[in-house]
Amino acid sequence: xxxxxxxxxxxxxxxxxxxxxxxxxxxxxxxxxxxxxxxxxxxxxxxxxxxxxxxxxxxxxxxxxxxxxxxxxxxxxxxxxxxxxxxxxxxxxxxxxxxxxxxxxxxxxxxxxxxxxxxxxxxxxxxxxxxxxxxxxxxxxxxxxxxxxxxxxxxxxxxxxxxxxxxxxxxxxxxxxxxxxxxxxxxxxxxxxxxxxxxxxxxxxxxxxxxxxxxxxxxxxxxxxxxxxxxxxxxxxxxxxxxxxxxxxxxxxxxxxxxxxxxxxxxxxxxxxxxxxxxxxxxxxxxxxxxxxxxxxxxxxxxxxxxxxxxxxxxxxxxxxxxxxxxxxxxxxxxxxxxxxxxxxxxxxxxxxxxxxxxxxxxxxxxxxxxxxxxxxxxxxxxxxxxxxxxxxxxxxxxxxxxxxxxxxxxxxxxxxxxxxxxxxxxxxxxxxxxxxxxxxxxxxxxxxxxxxxxxxxxxxxxxxxxxxxxxxxxxxxxxxxxxxxxxxxxxxxxxxxxxxxxxxxxxxxxxxxxxxxxxxxxxxxxxxxxxxxxxxxxxxxxxxxxxxxxxxxxxxxxxxxxxxxxxxxxxxxxxxxxxxxxxxxxxxxxxxxxxxxxxxxxxxxxxxxxxxxxxxxxxxxxxxxxxxxxxxxxxxxxxxxxxxxxxxxxxxxxxxxxxxxxxxxxxxxxxxxxxxxxxxxxxxxxxxxxxxxxx
DNA sequence: GAGCACTGC
Numbered sequence: 001x002x003x004x005x006x007x008x009x010x011x012x013x014x015x016x017x018x019x020x021x022x023x024x025x026x027x028x029x030x031x032x033x034x035x036x037x038x039x040x041x042x043x044x045x046x047x048x049x050x051x052x053x054x055x056x057x058x059x060x061x062x063x064x065x066x067x068x069x070x071x072x073x074x075x076x077x078x079x080x081x082x083x084x085x086x087x088x089x090x091x092x093x094x095x096x097x098x099x100x101x102x103x104x105x106x107x108x109x110x111x112x113x114x115x116x117x118x119x120x121x122x123x124x125x126x127x128x129x130x131x132x133x134x135x136x137x138x139x140x141x142x143x144x145x146x147x148x149x150x151x152x153x154x155x156x157x158x159x160x161x162x163x164x165x166x167x168x169x170x171x172x173x174x175x176x177x178x179x180x181x182x183x184x185x186x187x188x189x190x191x192x193x194x195x196x197x198x199x200x201x202x203x204x205x206x207x208x209x210x211x212x213x214x215x216x217x218x219x220x221x222x223x224x225x226x227x228x229x230x231x232x233x234x235x236x237x238x239x240x241x242x243x244x245x246x247x248x249x250x251x252x253x254x255x256x257x258x259x260x261x262x263x264x265x266x267x268x269x270x271x272x273x274x275x276x277x278x279x280x281x282x283x284x285x286x287x288x289x290x291x292x293x294x295x296x297x298x299x300x301x302x303x304x305x306x307x308x309x310x311x312x313x314x315x316x317x318x319x320x321x322x323x324x325x326x327x328x329x330x331x332x333x334x335x336x337x338x339x340x341x342x343x344x345x346x347x348x349x350x351x352x353x354x355x356x357x358x359x360x361x362x363x364x365x366x367x368x369x370x371x372x373x374x375x376x377x378x379x380x381x382x383x384x385x386x387x388x389x390x391x392x393x394x395x396x397x398x399x400x401x402x403x404x405x406x407x408x409x410x411x412x413x414x415x416x417x418x419x420x421x422x423x424x425x426x427x428x429x430x431x432x433x434x435x436x437x438x439x440x441x442x443x444x445x446x447x448x449x450x451x452x453x454x455x456x457x458x459x460x461x462x463x464x465x466x467x468x469x470x471x472x473x474x475x476x477x478x479x480x481x482x483x484x485x486x487x488x489x490x491x492x493x494x495x496x497x498x499x500x501x502x503x504x505x506x507x508x509x510x511x512x513x514x515x516x517x518x519x520x521x522x523x524x525x526x527x528x529x530x531x532x533x534x535x536x537x538x539x540x541x542x543x544x545x546x547x548x549x550x551x552x553x554x555x556x557x558x559x560x561x562x563x564x565x566x567x568x569x570x571x572x573x574x575x576x577x578x579x580x581x582x583x584x585x586x587x588x589x590x591x592x593x594x595x596x597x598x599x600x601x602x603x604x605x606x607x608x609x610x611x612x613x614x615x616x617x618x619x620x621x622x623x624x625x626x627x628x629x630x631x632x633x634x635x636x637x638x639x640x641x642x643x644x645x646x647x648x649x650x651x652x653x654x655x656x657x658x659x660x661x662x663x664x665x666x667x668x669x670x671x672x673x674x675x676x677x678x679x680x681x682x683x684x685x686x687x688x689x690x691x692x693x694x695x696x
Numbered sequence: 697g698a699g700c701a702c703t704g705c
Contacts, residue, residue: 163703436705590705667700
C-alpha cells in the first residue's frame, strides 16, 4: 500500500468555531467515579451500613462538576417557569437536576412529580437505576422509569424517567399532565419527532395550567429543556425567552485533523487512514463512522486481510463491524477488549454516535457521510440517501474520541468542506411522513394541526398530505375532526395504516393472522443476511416463502418459530434475528391486550382462506398498490410512479396482476418492500370511498 | 436482477 492520506490540524486562526473547541475540551470524566455506586448491591443494609453508604453517596454527588452550581440552579428553577439547561451529557445534569428539584420542594408526591424524557429506552432505564441508587431507594418507589413493555413506576414515584413516546401517550389519558409538576425534556438537541411534538404540547399545557391555576387544584407546570449543543438560543426563543443556564462538564480534549485534499473514495481513504494511525500512533482503539452496512462489511474484510500483511513485530488489527441489523451476539463483540497485541477497529454506522458507547476509543475517523431518511409529501415517497453530515453531527462524532482520555479525530474531508456543512441536521419533523404524528396531535386535543406551535414548522404540503391520508383512512371526517375510528386508531401503538388494518380485521375474521403479521412488520427485519453467507441465508429463507408474498411469508416464519418454541439455535440455523422476533412477540402480546380492550377477538382466524388477510391489509394500504403494466413493470395506483420490487422481497421477480406494499423508498430506484399479490378487483371493495373519488 | 441510517408507542 503506497497511498497516503495527508492530514493537517485545524487552522488555529479559524475563529468561527472557536466555541466548538471549548466544547470538545469540556470532555467529561465520569468513569472514574462510576464503579463506586455500580458496586452497590440490593442486599439489605443494617442501619450503620446504611448511614455510611448514604454519606458516601452524598459525598459522591457533591464532587460532581454540576454541584458547584446547585444553588444557582435551584434559584433559577424557583423563579422561572421555564429554564433551558445547556451542558454535555456527562455533566450530571440529567441525574442531579431532578434530585435538586425534589430537595428544593419544587416537586413532591403532594404537588406533583418530575418527569424526565429520553429519546431512547436504555437511557431512561439506566438513568432511573442510577438515581435510585444515589437516593438510596428501591427502584420503582421514589425513582422509577416507564418505557414500552416495562414500567417500574408507582404512585410513590416522584422522579420518573420515561421515553418521549411514553409521555406522548400519557397526554392521551391526562391532557394537562396533572400528575407532574415539572417536565424535563432531555437531549432536546437531537430533535426527534417526538421531542418536537412535546415542545409544542408542553408549552400549550403550561399556558392552560397557568390560566386555570387554582381551579380544581390545578397548579402551574414548570418546564426544563436540556440540550447538549449550542441551539439553546433557539429553545429559549420558542419558550418565551426562557432563561438559559450553562452547566460545565469536564471533558478531555480531542485534536481535530482534516485532510489536505478532498478524498474521492472515502472507503479507500478510511482504509489508508486506519493503517496510518495504526503504524504511527500509540495504543488505543479506532472508531470509524461509515454510512451503511455495505461499506462496513466491505471494509471489515479489507482491514482484516491487510492486517495479516503487517510486519510480525507489529501489533495486529482486528476489525469489528457495528450496525443496528447485526444480531446481538455479534454486536456484543465491540465491547470485548482486543486480544493481546491487537488494536481494535470498530467500523460503525451512526449507531455509535448516540446509541452505543464503546469503551477504549482514542481515535475517530469520520467519513463525513450518513444515510438520511427523507420524505417528499407531493409524491408521497420516502427516500434513504447518502448526505454529508451536519457540523453538530461531526462534533458529536469527534467527541467519541475523548470519553476516557485525550484523543484525535481524523476527518476524511477538508477544512473548507467542513465549513460548507449545515450547522444542524434537519429535524426529523421536517423530513418524514406525518400521518402518525398528526393523528396523535389530534387525539391529544390539538384541533388545528396547521396552526400548531411548532419549533420548526413542517411544510404545509407535508401536513396537508398527512391530513389527506388520515381522511382517506377514515380517521378524520369531512370537517377535519377525529372520527370514532380515528380515536380507536390513535390508541394503538402503530402507524395509522396498521391500526386501520388491525381494527378492520374484525370484519374480515382474521385478527389472529393480522396481529401476528403486523407484529413482525413493526420491528426491524426478522431476516438477517450477512454478506459472507448470502447464499445460505437465501436458501434457509426458501422454506418460509409463500407464493402470495411477504405478509404470508412472515406468517410462515412465525408458525415455524412457534413449532420450535422459539429455539435460539433454530434461529441461528435459519438466519432469523432472534432479538427482533422476540420484540415482535412482545408487540403481539401488547396488541392482543389493546384488541381485547375494544371488544375484538384476537383469536378469530380465517384458517386457510388467506386471501382474506390480504384483502384486509388493503383497507389500510389501498394507496400503496401498484398494477402490472404490459411491459412487465409495476406502476403505483396513487402516484403513477414506476416501482420496482425490492430484491429482498418474496415477490422479487414475480409478475402478478397487482401488488400491495408496506413502503416505497427511493434509494437507487423506487423500491417497494413488504410486498404481496392482490387482485385489482379487491381495490374498490377495500376502500369504496377512495376509489370512487379517484375514478370519477 | 440486486440491497436498508437511527429511534419510539
